[in-house]
Amino acid sequence: MIAIIDYGAGNIRSVANAVTKLGYQPKITTQPKDVLNARAVILPGVGAAVDIMKSLQALGVVSSIKQYIADDRPFFGVCIGLQILFTGTEEGGWHECLNIFP
Numbered sequence: 001m002i003a004i005i006d007y008g009a010g011n012i013r014s015v016a017n018a019v020t021k022l023g024y025q026p027k028i029t030t031q032p033k034d035v036l037n038a039r040a041v042i043l044p045g046v047g048a049a050v051d052i053m054k055s056l057q058a059l060g061v062v063s064s065i066k067q068y069i070a071d072d073r074p075f076f077g078v079c080i081g082l083q084i085l086f087t088g089t090e091e092g093g094w095h096e097c098l099n100i101f102p
Helices: 012-021 032-037 049-059 062-070
Strands: 002-005 028-029 041-043 075-077
Touching: 002 012, 002 032, 002 075, 012 028, 028 032, 032 062, 041 062, 062 075
Parallel strands: 002 028, 002 041, 041 075
Antiparallel strands: none
């Protein structure tokens, strides 16, 4: 299963359509267990980093995303979904992100 994380904003339908067109069955999810059990994870991107981080924290998926990436599994961040992999952002003042990359 290819998990597409739904944080309440983003281009989810476009990403799901693209995955389907490639012949895979995407699962749009908000569940940490789905992230950990996925064959691949996609974090779509639209919005501001601070808002996305707040949403991911509220969903409880931050640690699952970090664990998934630490396990060297396929992760694709689209736009802001890639940007939040850094330690933080100065967009709208300093805000901590996922701290995967300095």
